[in-house]
Amino acid sequence: MAGDAYTGIRRRKQTPWTVKFGDAFVSRMIAVGGIGTIAAILLVVIVLVGTALPLFRSPSLGPWRSIPVASDSNQAEPEPYRHFGVDENGLMLWGMLPSGEIQVRGIADGKLLKSFPLDLPEGTLVTASNLSIDRSTLSVGLSDGTVRTARIEFSSTLISPQSLPPSVKISQDAPLSTDGQRVYQWFDDNGVRQASVNEIQWSTAKKLGDSPVVCLDYLPSDSANLLSAKSESAVLAVVGSELVLARVETTQNRLTKKLTDKVTLSVCDLQIRTADARPLQVVMLNGQGHGVVVWPNGTLDRFALDGPKPRLVESETVAINCSITYATPLLARQTLLCGLDDGRLQGWMIARPTNNSSNPNGASDASSQGFRLTLAHEMDLGSRPITFISSSANSHVAATCNDENEIAMVFVTTNTVLYQEKVSGEQLLQQLAFSPNSQSLIAVSDGAYAIGSLDLGHPEATVKGYFGPVWYEGHNYPKYIWQSSAATEQSEIKLSLVPLVFGTLKATFYAMLISVPLAILTAIYTSEFLSSQTRGRVKPIIELMASLPSVVLGYIAALVIAPLLQEHLMSVLLGLFVVPMTFVIAGTVWNLLPVEKLVRLQYLRLLGLLACMPIALLMTRLLAPVCEHWLFGGDILNWVGTKQGSAVGGWFLLLVPLLTLGVCLLLLGPLSEWQRAAASRRTQRGFALYSLAKICILIGAIVLAAWGTGAVLSALGLDLRGHLFDSYQDRNALLVGFALGFCVIPIVYTISDDALQSVPQQLRSASLGCGATQWQTTIRVVVPSAMSGLFSAVMIGLGRAVGETMVVLCAAGNTPLMEFNPFNGFKTLSAALATELPEAAKGSTHFRTLFLAAVLLFFMTLLVNTLAEFVRIRFRKRSSQL
Numbered sequence: 055m056a057g058d059a060y061t062g063i064r065r066r067k068q069t070p071w072t073v074k075f076g077d078a079f080v081s082r083m084i085a086v087g088g089i090g091t092i093a094a095i096l097l098v099v100i101v102l103v104g105t106a107l108p109l110f111r112s113p114s115l116g117p118w119r120s121i122p123v124a125s126d127s128n129q130a131e132p133e134p135y136r137h138f139g140v141d142e143n144g145l146m147l148w149g150m151l152p153s154g155e156i157q158v159r160g161i162a163d164g165k166l167l168k169s170f171p172l173d174l175p176e177g178t179l180v181t182a183s184n185l186s187i188d189r190s191t192l193s194v195g196l197s198d199g200t201v202r203t204a205r206i207e208f209s210s211t212l213i214s215p216q217s218l219p220p221s222v223k224i225s226q227d228a229p230l231s232t233d234g235q236r237v238y239q240w241f242d243d244n245g246v247r248q249a250s251v252n253e254i255q256w257s258t259a260k261k262l263g264d265s266p267v268v269c270l271d272y273l274p275s276d277s278a279n280l281l282s283a284k285s286e287s288a289v290l291a292v293v294g295s296e297l298v299l300a301r302v303e304t305t306q307n308r309l310t311k312k313l314t315d316k317v318t319l320s321v322c323d324l325q326i327r328t329a330d331a332r333p334l335q336v337v338m339l340n341g342q343g344h345g346v347v348v349w350p351n352g353t354l355d356r357f358a359l360d361g362p363k364p365r366l367v368e369s370e371t372v373a374i375n376c377s378i379t380y381a382t383p384l385l386a387r388q389t390l391l392c393g394l395d396d397g398r399l400q401g402w403m404i405a406r407p408t409n410n411s412s413n414p415n416g417a418s419d420a421s422s423q424g425f426r427l428t429l430a431h432e433m434d435l436g437s438r439p440i441t442f443i444s445s446s447a448n449s450h451v452a453a454t455c456n457d458e459n460e461i462a463m464v465f466v467t468t469n470t471v472l473y474q475e476k477v478s479g480e481q482l483l484q485q486l487a488f489s490p491n492s493q494s495l496i497a498v499s500d501g502a503y504a505i506g507s508l509d510l511g512h513p514e515a516t517v518k519g520y521f522g523p524v525w526y527e528g529h530n531y532p533k534y535i536w537q538s539s540a541a542t543e544q545s546e547i548k549l550s551l552v553p554l555v556f557g558t559l560k561a562t563f564y565a566m567l568i569s570v571p572l573a574i575l576t577a578i579y580t581s582e583f584l585s586s587q588t589r590g591r592v593k594p595i596i597e598l599m600a601s602l603p604s605v606v607l608g609y610i611a612a613l614v615i616a617p618l619l620q621e622h623l624m625s626v627l628l629g630l631f632v633v634p635m636t637f638v639i640a641g642t643v644w645n646l647l648p649v650e651k652l653v654r655l656q657y658l659r660l661l662g663l664l665a666c667m668p669i670a671l672l673m674t675r676l677l678a679p680v681c682e683h684w685l686f687g688g689d690i691l692n693w694v695g696t697k698q699g700s701a702v703g704g705w706f707l708l709l710v711p712l713l714t715l716g717v718c719l720l721l722l723g724p725l726s727e728w729q730r731a732a733a734s735r736r737t738q739r740g741f742a743l744y745s746l747a748k749i750c751i752l753i754g755a756i757v758l759a760a761w762g763t764g765a766v767l768s769a770l771g772l773d774l775r776g777h778l779f780d781s782y783q784d785r786n787a788l789l790v791g792f793a794l795g796f797c798v799i800p801i802v803y804t805i806s807d808d809a810l811q812s813v814p815q816q817l818r819s820a821s822l823g824c825g826a827t828q829w830q831t832t833i834r835v836v837v838p839s840a841m842s843g844l845f846s847a848v849m850i851g852l853g854r855a856v857g858e859t860m861v862v863l864c865a866a867g868n869t870p871l872m873e874f875n876p877f878n879g880f881k882t883l884s885a886a887l888a889t890e891l892p893e894a895a896k897g898s899t900h901f902r903t904l905f906l907a908a909v910l911l912f913f914m915t916l917l918v919n920t921l922a923e924f925v926r927i928r929f930r931k932r933s934s935q936l
Contacts, residue, residue, distance in 0.1 A: 098912075110512075114508075115473060119506065136151065136180075136183055140496060142489070143249055146158055146237055155169060156192070156204065156254055170256075178198050181267050184269075184272055187387075191204070196259070199267060203256070203287075206254055207251075209250050224238055262289070268332055272289050287301075288302070290336055297321070297345070301317070320363040333350075337382070340387065340388055343358070344356055348390075351378075352373060353370070354372065354390075354427055373394060379394065379395050384466055385448075385449065391452055399432070433466075435454060435462045441456055441483070442486055449513060451488075454486075459477045459479065461497075467514070467525075468519045482500065520549065520906070534552040555914075556872050557870065557881045569796075573806060574848075576803055578837070582831075584660065596799070600800035602797075604859070605860040608862075609864055611790070627690075631710060632673055636670035637663060639749060643742075644662060695781040697775060704775060706764045709764060785866055785869075798851040801851050810844075812843065821835045842926045842929035856911070862885050866879050
């Protein structure tokens with residue numbers, strides 16, 4: 055339909071279908087875009103959380119499967135093994151009989167595959183035995199005072215099904231078969247695993263003494279050169295009532311293959327702790343440097359093994375009125391696990407105490423080289439005595455059992471109980487063992503054997519391991535450490551996220567400390583004190599800074615700024631104080647001009663301030679050598695890295711900014727009315743002279759107060775070196791603050807300037823009309839009105855700094871340190887993700903931990919933005935009341 059409008063032009067009274075279609079299409083596209091954005095963010099969160107969530111899955115132990123052990127034709131029933139183990143694929147079980155004979159059986163049917171007897175002289179018996187942590191090396195002590203060793207190794211190859219012997223019948227339904235001395239495992243129609251045991255040979259007997267060997271520990275060490283293969287091993291044994299250390303150097307000639315042993319013995323007497331004079335165990339820790347004799351009554355005697363003979367350096371008691379029921383070393387042999395009769399599991403380490411206290415047992419620190427046996431770990435596993443402890447060969451996980459058939463698996467590093475259950479059955483559990491790949495657990499009870507599939511998951515992934523102090527091996531107290539790679543397989547990775555979070559916050563702090571004052575003050579100046587024409591030229595230049603790629607800024611900081619900062623460190627630190635003071639003094643001197651000239655020359659004010667910059671830099675350059683000589687003995691880099699010289703310089707660096715900030719807060723707060731009263735009693739020129747004198751007096755007072763307080767604190771022995779200040783690194787927090795601040799300044803400036811411009815002009819006019827100066831109007835009217843926008847600018851800049859990657863990757867040094875020192879490096883969450891994620895094995899603890907770090911970084915940013923929104927709304931409500 056059509057009708058006449060009031061203008062006389064005939065118009066349609068219905069909306070065209072094209073307009074309706076366009077409105078509907080655009081509104082739905084906006085809805086789809088919004089929902090899609092939210093869905094994409096949620097999808098990212100789901101992927102991150104889904105990848106990190108398996109870290110906290112509890113370990114699982116599958117159903118037990120009995121391993122039949124058929125008796126030999128000459129035996130009524132099988133003899134129990136003293137030590138046992140399985141091959142890496144879980145196909146063969148080996149065991150050592152009390153006579154020293156080693157038997158190898160197939161796990162599927164228990165059939166004896168091969169036997170390796172230990173040839174002993176008539177009347178000689180096995181009196182002690184030891185099995186290495188990886189369950190591959192056996193050592194036995196004999197009644198004639200000799201020791202012999204053997205290494206157990208298996209071979210595994212893949213063959214085609216066509217290569218199988220005719221007697222082997224194997225299929226998917228019957229995946230295991232034994233033929234002769236080999237075990238065959240079915241994969242598919244294209245592959246079969248063939249496993250066998252290598253020939254086991256006992257070493258020649260090494261004489262340690264004339265008495266029977268009571269207990270022993272064997273530690274091999276491999277080394278080689280081009281002409282001959284040499285291996286150095288050590289045996290620590292209790293022979294009678296003596297402690298004997300045997301160092302064995304075995305040389306194999308590459309031409310003749312002949313082995314030659316050279317044995318060096320060192321002997322010392324034991325202090326008898328029990329009536330039967332039989333220690334429970336003897337263990338070598340920290341390589342071959344220390345030996346510990348474990349007595350059943352709860353006494354640990356530590357011997358130093360680095361001298362001509364073992365010497366007792368200390369004795370410790372595990373607990374009052376408790377006895378030790380079992381003891382064994384943990385992986386890497388830096389922790390001694392002791393099971394007590396009250397159900398506790400303790401981990402003892404040899405550490406250097408933080409305080410060099412004397413040994414209460416009479417051994418001097420000089421004899422023990424400052425080391426002490428220290429109780430580092432303790433876990434309560436029930437109330438019954440622990441009867442056996444087995445250590446994993448892949449991680450710091452240990453399995454225990456007690457006299458009530460309760461199995462427990464613990465991650466010793468973080469004192470975490472991973473798994474605990476009571477095994478049903480009437481037979482008492484006697485031994486436990488991990489398979490070489492820790493994917494199975496073997497249990498022994500009265501000669502019966504059972505194997506269960508084991509999934510340890512990620513034992514290192516605990517809340518305490520990520521966010522709490524952990525006592526790692528080789529350290530003298532619990533620490534926060536991020537070390538995602540280890541030099542050896544026995545070393546433990548350290549995945550504390552606290553150093554990465556600390557590094558992220560440290561980078562953010564220094565970046566915001568440098569960028570926020572500059573950006574906001576620049577925004578205030580360009581918005582309130584510059585003409586619109588000049589502001590239109592300055593603002594695009596500052597915003598152009600945001601177009602520079604962060605990777606370029608990072609490389610410029612690392613390759614260009616870092617050497618200059620190291621060479622002119624004193625000038626930079628002094629310039630942070632001198633340059634602002636120069637601008638303040640220049641502004642005060644400008645006010646000495648007559649009022650009519652101030653108005654007429656207003657357009658020259660910016661040029662005058664810019665002309666002050668070279669003056670400030672020149673003053674900094676001239677004063678830097680004087681201050682460096684006066685405060686830091688002429689070399690600030692040497693001063694921060696050593697304890698030489700006075701501690702006054704460090705206190706001066708700390709107190710000057712704090713005192714300056716305190717004075718500014720006093721002048722703008724409690725003393726503002728007094729200043730207003732002083733201004734009203736003076737002329738314009740008089741007040742300018744008064745302000746200039748006041749500034750000079752305050753600068754002098756701040757310098758003298760900082761120096762005097764620093765001198766007093768230094769005289770009291772207080773020094774910031776080693777705490778706030780430490781050795782200088784060319785990649786440090788100060789460098790990151792400059793580079794990252796350059797990235798943050800454009801964002802904070804743009805949003806702050808827009809917020810200030812959005813304040814209604816009527817408020818400014820009303821304030822100026824009431825007699826307020828332009829500065830008073832800015833501070834008391836404009837800034838409070840724009841506070842919500844200013845805070846949003848700071849929070850957005852904070853989020854930008856938290857998530858920055860390339861700048862901190864190039865300029866921070868990537869050292870996960872937890873120090874407030876502005877002169878050393880750090881590592882952030884984003885830098886860890888960028889450098890380590892491409893190299894982390896998929897599905898590993900390290901890989902999933904990096905995704906957990908990404909989740910943490912995401913929620914840190916979310917928290918900052920949420921907080922910013924809440925504060926922004928509050929400020930907006932307050933400013934709406936103006």
